[in-house]
Amino acid sequence: MVAKKETQDETKEKQEMQEELEELEATETEGIDIPEVSEVEELTSKFSEMEDKFLRARAEIANMSNRNKNEREQLIRYRSQDLGKKLLPAIDNLERALATEATDEQAASLKKGVEMVLESLTVALKEEGITEIKAEGETFDPNLHQAVQTVAADDDHKAETIVNVLQKGYQLHDRVLRPAMVIVAQ
Amino acid sequence: MVAKKETQDETKEKQEMQEELEELEATETEGIDIPEVSEVEELTSKFSEMEDKFLRARAEIANMSNRNKNEREQLIRYRSQDLGKKLLPAIDNLERALATEATDEQAASLKKGVEMVLESLTVALKEEGITEIKAEGETFDPNLHQAVQTVAADDDHKAETIVNVLQKGYQLHDRVLRPAMVIVAQ
Numbered sequence: 001m002v003a004k005k006e007t008q009d010e011t012k013e014k015q016e017m018q019e020e021l022e023e024l025e026a027t028e029t030e031g032i033d034i035p036e037v038s039e040v041e042e043l044t045s046k047f048s049e050m051e052d053k054f055l056r057a058r059a060e061i062a063n064m065s066n067r068n069k070n071e072r073e074q075l076i077r078y079r080s081q082d083l084g085k086k087l088l089p090a091i092d093n094l095e096r097a098l099a100t101e102a103t104d105e106q107a108a109s110l111k112k113g114v115e116m117v118l119e120s121l122t123v124a125l126k127e128e129g130i131t132e133i134k135a136e137g138e139t140f141d142p143n144l145h146q147a148v149q150t151v152a153a154d155d156d157h158k159a160e161t162i163v164n165v166l167q168k169g170y171q172l173h174d175r176v177l178r179p180a181m182v183i184v185a186q
Numbered sequence: 187m188v189a190k191k192e193t194q195d196e197t198k199e200k201q202e203m204q205e206e207l208e209e210l211e212a213t214e215t216e217g218i219d220i221p222e223v224s225e226v227e228e229l230t231s232k233f234s235e236m237e238d239k240f241l242r243a244r245a246e247i248a249n250m251s252n253r254n255k256n257e258r259e260q261l262i263r264y265r266s267q268d269l270g271k272k273l274l275p276a277i278d279n280l281e282r283a284l285a286t287e288a289t290d291e292q293a294a295s296l297k298k299g300v301e302m303v304l305e306s307l308t309v310a311l312k313e314e315g316i317t318e319i320k321a322e323g324e325t326f327d328p329n330l331h332q333a334v335q336t337v338a339a340d341d342d343h344k345a346e347t348i349v350n351v352l353q354k355g356y357q358l359h360d361r362v363l364r365p366a367m368v369i370v371a372q
Contacts, residue, residue: 043229050236057243061250068254072261079265086310090303097299106286106293113283114300117276124272
């Protein structure tokens, strides 16, 4: 009976251990381990995605910064384009006025004043980067000059050179505000 | 013997199960569970940090975009400030020339030309937002006017009003390029 009892106890103990073991294995499989691996995977993937978004945002910041720097430089470099362009007819008219005869005392005095004004305008434009396009005697360049008339080339005037300037051209740095109107030898 | 054998087998089985159970419990504590919880925590914290960096980068992009838009608008709005300012003495001189007597035919013709130039310059400046500051008859405003002389106020000239303008002032939109030089009643 004692042995039988022991065996019964042992059987019971064994059964309990079996249950505990099953429970543990079950817990391990369903509750903690597998979901944690997938949570780690999910988090790793979410992190990578966010890191990617951050790196792209940082690249965009660098691009914007460069783009804006260039844009600002261009705006400053060519800021006087519009006003400069509008001043050209005034300069033409002042030059035309100076080309007229002024033998009278009043007219001579006026001309002197106009000369000074023209000089100060030219200086102001030059300081903003607006200069006259070289034309007379130069080789014709369709980017800078507009041919309005041609003459036959001769010993003094080689073909493709500018013989005469009918209206001055102006450029703002590398940009042509108005091409020079010229007569070209051909 | 059979019973004894069974009991021995059972004991052996029980021992094996006990070992397996201990092994499992040991594994659970030392190998898988605790490190995984800390990995999840670490990943969650890394993700939060990265998300924070991304959100700050995105805010910086929005700020940069606004800042650059404003800067561009300001650059365009006031682009003619420097050239405009440099043109003011030329305009003064043209106005001075027009104020001189021109009874001679040549001088009268020159003046007509100068008048046209002055008109075209004024129009060009106005198109860029540069206008004359109102002065004569206005109430003196230290932001717009510079008093160079005072006269006693009388029935025709109330105190603090501008009696005479010695040099015209100009403004570019809301910015004063040059205040008007005035005589004020006091």
